[in-house]
Amino acid sequence: MLWSIRGHEKKDRSVADIFRQLVNRHPNKVCFIFEDQEWTFQQMEDFSNKIATIFKSHGYKKGDAVALLLENRPEFVGIWLGLSKLGVITPLINTNLRKSSLLHSVNIAKCQALIYGAEFFNAVTDIASSLDAKLALYRFGSHPNAMSIGLKEKDLNAILVDTPATPPVVQEKGGHNDRLLYIYTSGTTGLPKAAIITSSRYIFIAAAVHYVGFLRNSDRVYTPLPLYHTAGGVMAIGQALLFGHTTVIRKKFSASAYFSDCLKYKCTVAQYIGEMCRYVLAVSPKKEDQEHNVRMIFGNGLRPQIWEEFVKRYNIPKVLEFYGATEGNSNIMNVDNKTGAVGFISRIIPSVYPISIIKVDKDGEPIRNAKGLCQVCEPNEPGVFIGKILPNNPTRAFLGYVDQKASEKKVVRDIFTKGDSAFLSGDILVADDLGYLYFKDRTGDTFRWKGENVSTSEIEAIISNLINYRDCIVYGVEIRGVEGKAGMAAIYDENGTLDVNKLTVDIKEQLPAYARPQFVRILTKIDLTGTFKLKKKDLQEEGYNAEKIQDKLYYLDAKLGYQLLTREIYDQIQQGTIKF
Template sequence: MNWLVTVAPAVAVTLIAVLVTKVGWRWFYIAAVTSKRDLTALWAYIKLLRLTKRYERENLTIADIFQMQVKQNPNKYAIISETQQWTFRQLDEFSNRVANLFHAQGFRKGDVVGLLLENRAEFVGIWLGLSKIGVITPLINTNQRGPSLLHSITVAHCKSLIFGEGFKDAVEDVRNDIPADVPLYQFNNEANGEVIATARDMTTLLETVERRKVATTADRANHHDRLVYIYTSGTTGLPKAAVISHARYLFIAAGINYTMGFRQDDIFYTPLPLYHTAGGIMSMGQSVLFGSTVAIRKKFSASGYFADCVKFQATVGQYIGEMARYILATPASPNDRAHQVRLIFGNGLRPQIWPQFVERFNIPKVGEFYGATEGNANIMNNDSTVGAIGFVSRILPKVYPISILRADPDTGEPIRGTDGLCQLCEPNEPGVFIGKIVKGNSAREFLGYVDEKASAKKIVHDVFHKGDMAFLSGDLLVADERGYLFFKDRTGDTFRWKGENVSTSEVEAQVSNVAGYKDTVVYGVTIPHTEGRAGMAAIYDPNNEVNLEVFAEKLAKVLPTYARPQFLRFLTKIDMTGTFKLRKVDLQKEGFDPTTIKDTIYYQTPKGRYEMLTPEIYEKINAHELRF
């Protein structure tokens, strides 16, 4: 015993010396300042895994878990809006009607029935009801028209389509191109409404079926079966239908619940479309799976955001994309601080406006998250660090298998070493974000799209050893010394000018701020006889409110010379996705030719001023008589 007392301190000192030599004192400092963050997240992750594993063992579906909430809270409000207040019992009974109706109509487990409906309680009731008989529901973007709507129906292999009365014209426009054996069901907000000739009256049919229980002859789904398809909006190409299984829905909704510290008595406010992951799973999942109340709105209103939070007594608010910027641009109102919101969560809150937003609206906590609907690389910022979209632990880096790889910023292709394997980025080195794929693990599985060829393009092989796989996000991120992750750009969006890499997302944020929080998209354009790509900013300013002289002066204070746009295009109309992203691909193709573009275009002079780009100036640029 005396020997142990004598030797133990020496052994401890030796171990510490070895650790210090191997990892350095700096590691201990980083471990100390990040331990609370990491341990909080680790405990949340353990609870998440325990829950998901238990439900997997019990083979529970989303409808099964919802039934638990109905039993516990039958008279509590599940979904509320300006026009509706539905309890858990009402939502359950409506979903039972849907299940029984479509079972009676001959639909069976594995069939696919598309849904085109605005935000309302019935939206949730319909996909939930269909899931009770094993039917998969593609949640179609309500902005789709013509070829894109037809594509959304056909790419998911829909055997039927349910649509709301507000979309009659959109459906009739493509009816002749939908196979004749695909029945249409029109849902009206009120009974006895007018129904188009080629559709069945779903509202009336629902009144004739049992609401208390689902037909005993109906097949139930399994925990890993497909639940819904959610379409990626993207900024290019036609929508792709991402597969969401019951297990995946649970993981997303429960993951953000535990990480953000949501409570069952929280009232969530989301003005986001329910056909997307953010509103339809992250917020609505808190009602369906955890018994909270969710307040919804048919369409986002910047001026109505905090007014709605006050009206619905919301304690948690959701945002996405540029919504926070729109809200910040509204005039001051008593509702700015009269609300009870303790937390806002979402993704896309730019660091350039983050402090102003939380100060003006008195927001105690911000939960920024990052993730792709179809991907498995999801991260969250659990301590309100400004600008961070999540973190990777420096103490326990392998607990959650996500990484940043060295990659070509234009293609997103990982850069490989001499051994043929990928290489990890160092702190503060931008790279492409990945999530390791583990088959059979609901947290690490990659379900991809309905289109298997599109899915294959998102997988990278032989990452850290031969035979392993990872989901390739296509996004460039950077991690700081403490492991906080920051979004840099989409691969292909970063461009090189004057020997420097320019991040379009960073420039967009500064240009938008200087222009008075206006919608802005930045991209690189090619100038003949000039190396690299010059920056061009398209700004939505239909009322000519931007003062170019003031704009140029302010921009010079916030952006280095190489990052300032060489061309400005002032848009009078815009094309935006459902997640508030401007479409840039067409703008980029059009370039800066004033003879083909109707919008006003300006170029930056050597003195830093912006002057109108005339056809004569354009010719001088092409002839290399005017250089940049």
């Protein structure tokens, strides 16, 4: 893998350069399938050339940023691929964002233009008056109200019709180490941060899936994930752009259609995110469950608690589970199907891959020895995952975010020798005696109760299994006068069908006393990020305050189980007359 990447680096090849080689090799092979459309490699090349020609003629040049707000479709890829031929960077905007967070994402990337799909016309109209007056707007697709609102924009579809498909002559093109995309973090806490993706980083991430997953030329890849994130937009799309695989794009994930799609489009490799697997499992069994030809699924976050059930029900021979952050410099993969593992670190020669798990305090800060250096965790001891920064090695450099201050917070210095540095992931991992790595939690999500550390992700997974794979968010809340934080679970139960008495019995059977949520909140609506991550910050701040919360609340009575938490009960907890 590294040999092939070095070959691209020596010849200063960008993603567009590698794609052009594939077009020359098999112009008529199907590159993307979307609904009932098929796009050949030549058609994708022609479309991206048109985009490059349009934006060149409009004065855009290397180093400019043109944001893209568009739902999943082949043109999404064609637009940023075309812009990259000019050396223009494309910030990929999360399609769920609105108002202040949408405005923030456009502004932080210092964009000269925004290309948006007609379906986001209202979202763009909402922020139009706050956008920089010099920012050009390009609409993709038609919208009936466009003229009446008076938004000054260019109709990209109309311009495309008269544009030739020949590649434009470019003075300065994007190279191997130049910025290609900005991909935003999910924003589960705070506003999204724009992570820098160069062509070299894009190639490295996609190549890892291709080589470590032993993908075959004949493989067809299925992705229902948003293309504005790394998983869908780099790992899956990269298999088509860099390795010539046919990739099937779905507009939006559907649990019931997941394996039906794989069967329909003859896919052999499918992509997942852990939460999706839970939704797919919750669908009633049907014949497509095992009629498909999927030989491998790849993704991250498949929880150990449902891993074996999932692969057995859907007859999946191989799971390629990976761990990594968009902005990180050290991704790891489970290459040998070890249930629950996210990767492996050699116990014999640990320095073969520049990653470590270091000891941290409850706030996620490194615990240092007498010399002021970090300490490596023992087997089965949880700690924070770090990736050693090797500045002269493009695959080990930390590119960080557009915001330099945010980047600096993710770097830890003086790790094992004075002056060295590493990317601090903020994730708690643990390595077993053999070196297999397992994800435990995010720093800050783990809390202490009754003298024990409680991992929110582990408790979420166990409770979700008990409640038919419903969404469940676990977090720690403070009780006045009590040390540590008590566990609280917010459970999505739109139709009010959750049996709280059964939940009491199941939780007492499955969880030790310190890990049992002391409070339960029943949610009738839920807020998810684009990668199906549950937003817990607001829930955490509201806690179990019965005076503010309209949802049903329960507290755990040691003898009676979960009981309704009324305002009177809340007052008694605050006064300390009800103890935990």
